[in-house]
Ligand SMILES: Cc1cc2nc3c(=O)[nH]c(=O)nc-3n(C[C@H](O)[C@H](O)[C@H](O)COP(=O)(O)OP(=O)(O)OC[C@H]3O[C@@H](n4cnc5c(N)ncnc54)[C@H](O)[C@@H]3O)c2cc1C
């Protein structure tokens with residue numbers, strides 16, 4: 001069945017692909033790009049790894065990664081964010097959770113960059129009370145909301161469970177997060193539900209964005225969903241029945257020397 | 258003091274589809290054109306690493322930088338409009354090619370009914386059918402008059418589609434230049450189900466090339482690879498029709514187009530009768546310039562077109578109290594929300610593959626193709642199943658009742674990632690007296706100029722339409738062999754946060770009467786004969802379709818009008 005088959009680019013389809021893009025190379029518009037991509041594509045086909053046996057959870061490598069360190073969080077913020085992200089997207093039989101996937105590094109890096117400082121958002125005052133359907137209207141930058149929100153998670157945990165968030169049991173952590181989601185928390189003026197939604201969305205992004213951003217370690221997030229990442233062409237596969245499986249590729253595979 | 262530049266024949270504000278089409282036509286005819294674009298330059302080379310969902314789909318790499326300029330929004334005149342601080346219900350184009358770089362490429366000519374909507378409604382149902390407050394209006398042009406210009410856009414862009422059309426749409430004098438896109442198993446399920454119900458599905462016409470194509474200007478482009486990174490992304494193959502790989506290279510090759518990027522036009526300079534040119538700010542330096550021109554063309558999308566006119570004090574601003582004035586009038590949107598999801602427990606689909614305009618569609622409930630006598634709304638929607646390529650951050654479908662995080666969320670979102678198909682309606686949007694654009698009294702852009710303010714909400718018309726169309730989507734989905742289906746049939750207050758559609762229309766509408774329209778059917782301003790205001794801002798309402806086919810056809814007509822004007826002068830109608 002097509003469902004279980006690993007679809008490898010056949011020689012014929014590759015020739016076909018080169019033929020199609022070749023037209024563009026000869027044309028006015030896309031030579032530089034497609035030229036490079038053809039090289040990357042050929043190399044990746046060779047390096048294609050053996051498919052994981054079906055049913056087994058994709059493994060995450062434990063090698064030391066010197067690219068992994070903090071840009072924005074302090075140690076406690078990192079631990080809190082990591083613990084919360086793991087509850088939002090927990091490890092289970094299907095595969096790794098947010099923690100193993102490096103989602104907390106992703107969140108840290110996002111907070112350190114232009115997303116964390118709302119560089120491309122309209123942050124000009126006056127900030128006024130808004131109707132719910134008028135969207136985000138707070139003066140908080142995401143960085144500030146994140147730092148205050150993580151503090152609030154710990155403070156709420158201390159008040160209600162006499163320990164830091166990262167030290168609570170899974171059930172307790174879920175209860176804390178549910179209280180934030182329901183906006184039942186009022187600490188230091190932190191809008192709890194807004195913070196929770198941001199944390200939830202960042203966690204999902206950290207699980208499924210290209211590994212270049214620090215999460216989705218070894219593409220294990222994608223593997224759980226049978227998502228093939230960055231592929232050059234589905235021209236020969238688009239009409240096929242069932243789920244066509246590929247060994248995923250990330251944008252790293254796109255670099256040419 | 259603004260530095261004065263040497264005079265040119267034509268100044269075009271905005272280098273998207275509209276600006277690009279007009280620039281190509283006028284330069285081919287030998288006219289000197291300067292094109293102003295507030296954003297940066299762009300080319301296919303920029304998309305080498307484009308398969309990056311986070312950067313392009315979630316962080317809006319290609320869209321307008323809201324820190325510099327945005328839109329304010331309120332849903333009625335009683336409340337204070339507030340800025341759209343982050344994206345967003347719609348995603349504004351910026352940079353060379355505008356939104357034409359990151360569009361889907363779904364291509365639909367509006368219906369003959371659309372252009373004469375008021376007279377046809379009155380003719381069939383009587384004047385009482387139009388509810389109080391609905392400012393329905395004919396467009397001052399007919400489908401047949403616009404038909405040849407649709408053909409021009411299709412030949413230029415290489416639109417792909419079926420060789421014949423259904424009885425529900427306007428006749429085509431020339432078939433699409435390339436055949437339909439490939440058909441996926443999901444599309445086949447939809448088509449079979451719809452046919453079984455006696456409906457009339459067809460291949461969605463597409464600006465993602467189904468085949469290699471050479472257009473009449475000699476531009477060669479390669480076929481679409483169904484890469485699944487299309488809408489919100491640029492195409493690394495040049496397969497998606499985009500101004501940067503079609504009309505702009507043609508215009509540049511004539512040597513008669515000068516493009517000035519990072520140039521934000523703030524004002525049309527005029528004496529109340531005619532424009533003498535445009536004033537603009539060079540964004541990096543903040544320096545001001547004046548560009549004299551014989552003809553000024555606004556091609557800067559709905560919001561900038563309206564805003565520049567209001568900032569320039571050109572044309573009479575619309576006043577909803579007295580219902581006089583025209584600039585800002587008949588702002589419309591797209592009424593989405595009617596849809597049914599089909600969940601398959603025993604079947605998987607490769608829905609991560611796809612193209613922006615890959616799909617199957619039907620018009621049985623669009624326009625006036627069905628009897629509205631007993632219905633509380635006008636017009637309708639197209640119903641489609643598209644396969645645009647689902648990406649993993651956004652694609653987390655779960656059955657109703659699933660939490661949005663935690664164990665159950667993870668299990669369900671992974672289980673259903675490749676097991677859900679959607680049948681959705683894209684609804685038309687009728688104009689209302691209190692839906693309009695004007696200048697915001699409080700919020701300013703990076704240059705200190707007022708932002709545009711939108712006053713808009715969904716009306717009973719829209720809610721009724723959604724309810725009716727949703728039932729139709731469910732009937733089709735129920736025939737598609739799914740384990741279960743879930744229908745969404747309610748529409749509430751318009752919310753600026755979730756993405757809905759970048760099909761904003763109106764504000765500088767066309768028509769036959771200067772009292773109720775701002776431009777004539779060449780998109781020439783009634784109040785200033787050498788100013789043309791082009792794009793979806795000219796729509797008198799929005800149809801149950803994506804807008805760009807009609808935007809493109811009107812741009813070709815404008816180009817013809819400008820040529821006539823440059824030769825003879827005066828009003829073109
Ligand atoms: C994600 C997405 C998907 C879409 N999919 C479809 C689809 O499938 N089918 C369809 O028909 N339509 C679709 N659209 C809509 C389509 O992109 C637009 O209708 C079309 O591109 C509009 O072209 P335009 O030239 O009128 O405006 P734009 O493309 O917006 O171009 C206007 C240009 O003017 C510039 N500008 C604005 N103000 C100024 C100023 N003051 N000075 C100088 N320059 C200025 C802007 O930077 C921009 O480049 C989609 C849009 C989006 C965002």
Ligand code: SF4
Pocket residue numbers: 465466480481482483484485486487488490491492493494495496497611612613
């Ligand atoms: S789906 Fe096709 S048209 Fe769209 S970006 Fe990919 S190759 Fe280009």
